[in-house]
Amino acid sequence: MKALAWFSFLFGATFFILPLIGMAEFSLSMLRGVYSFEAYRVVLRDPAFQATFLYSVMMALGTIVLGIGLVVPTAYWVRLRLPQARPLIEFITLLPLVIPAIVIVYGYIRMFNTSSILPLTGSVTGTNILLLFGYTTLALPYMYRAVDTGLRTIDVGTLTEAAQSLGAGWVTILGRLILPNVLTAVLSGAFLTFAIVIGEFTMAALLNRPAFGPYMQLMGANRAYEPAALAVIAFGITWACMGLISVVGRLSKHTRAAR
Amino acid sequence: MAFLTISHLVKDFGSLRVVKDFNLDIAKGEFVSLLGPSGCGKTTVLRMVAGFEAPSLGSITIDGQDVTALRPNQRNIGMVFQAYALFPNLTVAQNVGFGLKVAGMAAAEQKARVSEMLDLIGLPEKGPSYPFQLSGGQQQRVALARALAVKPRVLLLDEPLSALDAKIRVSLRTEIREIQKRLGITTIFVTHDQEEALSMSDRVVVMNGGVAEQVATPFDIYNRPATRFVANFVGALSTLQARVIDAGAGRVALGEVEMTLSGPVPPGPSVTVALRPEAAHLGRGNGRETVLQGVIRDVNFMGSVIRIKADVAGATLSMDTFNRPDTPPPPIGSQAEISLAARDLIILEP
Numbered sequence: 001m002k003a004l005a006w007f008s009f010l011f012g013a014t015f016f017i018l019p020l021i022g023m024a025e026f027s028l029s030m031l032r033g034v035y036s037f038e039a040y041r042v043v044l045r046d047p048a049f050q051a052t053f054l055y056s057v058m059m060a061l062g063t064i065v066l067g068i069g070l071v072v073p074t075a076y077w078v079r080l081r082l083p084q085a086r087p088l089i090e091f092i093t094l095l096p097l098v099i100p101a102i103v104i105v106y107g108y109i110r111m112f113n114t115s116s117i118l119p120l121t122g123s124v125t126g127t128n129i130l131l132l133f134g135y136t137t138l139a140l141p142y143m144y145r146a147v148d149t150g151l152r153t154i155d156v157g158t159l160t161e162a163a164q165s166l167g168a169g170w171v172t173i174l175g176r177l178i179l180p181n182v183l184t185a186v187l188s189g190a191f192l193t194f195a196i197v198i199g200e201f202t203m204a205a206l207l208n209r210p211a212f213g214p215y216m217q218l219m220g221a222n223r224a225y226e227p228a229a230l231a232v233i234a235f236g237i238t239w240a241c242m243g244l245i246s247v248v249g250r251l252s253k254h255t256r257a258a259r
Numbered sequence: 260m261a262f263l264t265i266s267h268l269v270k271d272f273g274s275l276r277v278v279k280d281f282n283l284d285i286a287k288g289e290f291v292s293l294l295g296p297s298g299c300g301k302t303t304v305l306r307m308v309a310g311f312e313a314p315s316l317g318s319i320t321i322d323g324q325d326v327t328a329l330r331p332n333q334r335n336i337g338m339v340f341q342a343y344a345l346f347p348n349l350t351v352a353q354n355v356g357f358g359l360k361v362a363g364m365a366a367a368e369q370k371a372r373v374s375e376m377l378d379l380i381g382l383p384e385k386g387p388s389y390p391f392q393l394s395g396g397q398q399q400r401v402a403l404a405r406a407l408a409v410k411p412r413v414l415l416l417d418e419p420l421s422a423l424d425a426k427i428r429v430s431l432r433t434e435i436r437e438i439q440k441r442l443g444i445t446t447i448f449v450t451h452d453q454e455e456a457l458s459m460s461d462r463v464v465v466m467n468g469g470v471a472e473q474v475a476t477p478f479d480i481y482n483r484p485a486t487r488f489v490a491n492f493v494g495a496l497s498t499l500q501a502r503v504i505d506a507g508a509g510r511v512a513l514g515e516v517e518m519t520l521s522g523p524v525p526p527g528p529s530v531t532v533a534l535r536p537e538a539a540h541l542g543r544g545n546g547r548e549t550v551l552q553g554v555i556r557d558v559n560f561m562g563s564v565i566r567i568k569a570d571v572a573g574a575t576l577s578m579d580t581f582n583r584p585d586t587p588p589p590p591i592g593s594q595a596e597i598s599l600a601a602r603d604l605i606i607l608e609p
Contacts, residue, residue, distance in 0.1 A: 165338040166332075167333075172361060181348050
């Protein structure tokens with residue numbers, strides 16, 4: 001029985017890992033006959049890589065800030081005062097999973113084009129803001145779930161009342177009590193958001209922004225070894241984010257806090 | 260003049276009225292307990308005083324200020340919760356100093372006040388610890404220190420001992436009462452534990468169905484219950500049906516034994532009277548002029564006290580007797596004489 005379990009695990013792992021090994025091996029084969037990091041060197045020295053990667057990192061950070069600002073107060077308020085609205089909020093936050101990004105971005109373009117009341121696509125800043133909103137929408141299911149799960153681990157109602165009885169207002173309660181207590185969950189959502197934004201293609205491409213996703217696509221269409229190197233880098237970033245989620249969870253000082 | 264006045268307080272949840280015309284005056288420095296079964300409205304009253312629930316009708320005044328419409332963070336009321344409610348991300352010192360920081364107190368003053376509070380609760384060395392590193396009793400003491408640090412006008416205790424084990428509960432209730440007396444802080448304590456309420460309070464409010472059935476000292480609540488509910492809820496009680504001979508003179512008969520009660524009884528053929536277990540005596544006793552014949556039905560050995568149940572005058576009468584090693588309890592089924600003083604019989608409303 002144990003052997004069968006191991007066989008199933010190894011078969012599954014092989015199915016998943018073999019293509020990655022193949023891709024990594026291919027990314028190291030740019031120079032004929034030897035393994036080297038030449039493809040990585042070429043990619044990392046490419047000014048377009050640096051510009052697009054920096055752009056996506058900045059967008060990811062902006063998305064995280066906006067997401068936290070939107071989701072933490074919403075999830076907190078729903079848990080505290082509007083528990084009956086929870087199914088509706090959950091449904092809304094799940095919509096980005098069932099509505100393709102292309103539909104969302106076409107909706108944005110139609111709503112905010114240059115002939116609309118709010119012509120965001122008419123300027124670079126406006127389009128960046130639009131993309132930021134788009135990314136926030138895409139990350140909503142992950143961020144909301146992460147924060148909601150975090151809120152579930154603390155007695156939101158009693159902690160809020162205790163803080164109120166000590167004279168605290170809403171901003172103090174959210175900033176100094178609720179957010180720090182769900183920080184691990186918020187960071188989990190943040191890292192997931194980061195991973196999503198770094199690799200996102202559809203929205204950035206259709207809004208014509210110089211993001212990392214369209215750059216990867218461009219490289220894939222024109223080069224042989226560099227796209228494999230880029231894919232390995234992208235995987236590395238994603239895994240690093242996943243690792244950080246786990247590390248943050250373990251390092252949290254008060255994970256065993258009384259509920 | 261009352262320091263805290265609760266006037267004609269009503270609370271409706273939808274169509275359900277959980278607090279009905281509740282009135283209470285509390286003097287400055289008084290310790291008042293709200294005692295009652297689950298769902299009697301005691302916690303709702305407390306939450307309305309704290310500002311967590313808005314009254315449907317009525318008003319709450321503290322030190323002459325009407326606080327009914329004030330938000331909880333504007334009332335300067337300290338509260339201790341059943342579930343401790345310590346902030347898990349803050350150390351003990353930060354928890355105690357939270358309200359001071361919110362109030363904008365200078366750092367040096369905060370530090371001194373926190374230190375004073377930790378000394379008060381006997382945990383001066385626990386400042387750097389996190390709540391999860393403390394026992395339940397220690398957490399509740401920190402919660403008390405946190406509530407007191409801001410020098411609140413009123414302290415509210417919402418079943419603060421319920422989550423603790425029996426031994427800690429007894430020691431902590433003494434500690435809470437001593438601290439309350441030392442600081443002279445007006446306190447409302449919510450509990451469903453009658454022993455806690457009777458042992459800690461200056462006055463007890465016994466609540467039932469959203470109304471205050473009786474507001475009195477623990478002594479009066481126990482010995483002179485105003486209603487049948489209070490009599491039954493507080494302490495153990497045996498009830499007996501007595502035949503009325505002369506209602507105005509309080510003359511009744513239990514079986515064939517006639518006696519005169521301490522006051523007049525309601526007119527009618529019979530009246531319900533009640534007796535505390537410690538007021539009945541096995542055998543004849545000094546000052547207990549009424550002697551009834553009974554049959555021993557049950558004997559419960561409880562250590563220092565033995566509770567004996569006997570069939571008397573068509574009812575079961577409980578009596579407590581001190582355990583004496585040289586006097587074994589009577590055998591079950593044996594005949595026994597039970598004596599009592601007629602003045603100890605509590606006349607219950609019809």
